Amino acid sequence: MSELHILIAEDHGIVRLGTRLLIKEMYPLAQVAEATNFKSTLQQLEKKQFDLLILDINIPGGDSIQMIQAVRNMQQDIPILILSSYDESIYAIRYLKAGANGYLQKESDPQEIKTAIHKVLHNQPYASDTVQQQLFQSLSATRNPQGAFKLKNLSDREIEIMHLLAKGVSPTEIKNKLHIQLSTISTHKARIFEKMEVSNVVELAEKLREIELIRRNAADNSVNDTGSSAQP
Template sequence: MKHILIAEDHAVVRIGTKHLLKSLIPESIISDVDDFDKIVQELQAKSFDLLILDINIPGGNNTKMVEAIRNISPGIRILVFSSYDEQQYGLLYLQAGADGYLSKEAPEEEFKSAVLSVLDNKKYMSQDMQQLNINRLINPKEYLPDPVVTLSPRETDVLNLLKEGLGTAKIAEKLNLQLSTVSTYKARIFEKLGVKNIVELITKLK
């Protein structure tokens, strides 16, 4: 019997994910939570075989979540299930210790394949991502890393709002962050992308 934890803050996605898991593993026992603090509480209280993790979950939002989860439950299998671009974040989270990365746009059969692969102690990424990584190995000069890939999910959120023309205060309000936190993210974005102001940022991203 498999014990599975779904970490997802959107109720409709939780319900759909649970339905797919039940159809795939009928005897499974499935729990769900909607923020990172509750992940920690569940892992401290119970033993799980698999965590299906949305990386844009309140209280988390970066690769440090994987390390924290591993510290509590070293043997748990972690399948990241995210709307974030796989080419931009897939390898990043696998390198951080996740066992698989799956886009929320993936078809039902791919979801099932990913779950079974991860539960079978294998790593999982889509065929497109596998091919991209092979191409990167064969022709590294043609696949120079995009500096945007180095941004954390939360930094990417801030970047997207900066591109929309929002100021620091509006971004803080929209993302429910401290003003100083947004300023820190903004400074990191500028540093990682090698720009000094918003004009240079927008020009670089065109």
């Protein structure tokens, strides 16, 4: 492969450094640029063609899922790998449907990150085994835990606001981050509480923890069942 130009859009220095080191191990001649906010990301995309964008969906100045289209408006065919601390069971499929080429959690081991980078660079989609299982279950109409159905009823914006509320982010901070009115946040909050069948933020955070626990147990059971069926 000819000299690569890769842009890492991430506000945490330690994550940028770790990602850069992994890229250099794979492609020693790669030119790696960095951006610490979304405005800088767009400015660099405007000035130069890149072969890959590694994007943190929580980068300052960004508005989450809408960032994908903003990037595509600058460089239509650039491969985009999402590297996020957000729960992939909630967010991955939404971002892949929005146009990202891959989704990976920051907690992934180095080899998985390398695999994701390699695949996305070669125009192959990437999703973890967990996300692939979700896609398979969705296509085969396999019944997910009840909480998963509740999450599917939420819009992308509601998912985004729900995540921030559960983290303890105040409505004013959400307003500044997402550039929406407090009245809009209040409306979304009421809809989230109704759909998730909770009455306050504490219950919402607890509900999300329960859903994640159920999801992990279901995934573990699926792996165990597969292993058992493989026995002679």
